[in-house]
Amino acid sequence: MVYRGLSQWLALLLLSLLVASCSLVATAPYDAGTDKNLTKLHKQTAQFFVAAANPIDCDYRHYFDFYQTSSVALSGLRVRAAAIGGNAYTVAQLGLLAENYASLARLHKLGCLNARQVDELWTTFDSSFSAVLRLELGKKYGR
């Protein structure tokens, strides 16, 4: 009798500890909007790199629309991500991605991007998009 009561108390204690631990690793739910908008931005970026690899005009001004559109899209993504609780990792990732778009624009303003630069920058952006999507899809599939 005494043992049964003790085991129930222990179970309750264990459960409350687990609940407390769960709050430490609170994760945001999967957001279809973020997934969709991110995929759209990736497509725009890939189109930019295709154009930059075979440029008609390599000057920054020729790509001004791309820089403006991507900046607006990223701002929207960041606001949406920040509105979801427990989404600190994705918010931080999008902040870094926004910094990278700003750096890309600054780099382009300094001069035309040569083929090797375009190739390596494209790989860098692709790897960043994969990482942000990996986390977003991880929220959906739990791995």
Place this chain on the structure above:
Amino acid sequence: MTKIKGDLSRLILVELLSQLGTIAQHDTRGGSCGNSVASVAQALAIEFASIDDMLAAGELTQEQAVMHRELRINAAKINLLAVEGVNDIIVAGAMEAVTKVVRRFYGV
């Protein structure tokens, strides 16, 4: 003298990054997380070496090289955040599963 110092610091950084990659790869406690960190560090080391090649070949100015490095560091951070985030999701999932088992077993 300044150029030698710059070259040396770049070499040290590349070496440090590749060592970090090797250490993380041999860290069995880290499991798949250790491997992911290792691949991020190694990729960063390779990219830094490539930037140095472009700089040496005169394809980039010093200012452009700095921006390229910043871009690669940010991309590596984005990748590491994904590794950390996915690990948290796995831990949260495991805790939820354990909670379910405890609840079912003890009926609480």
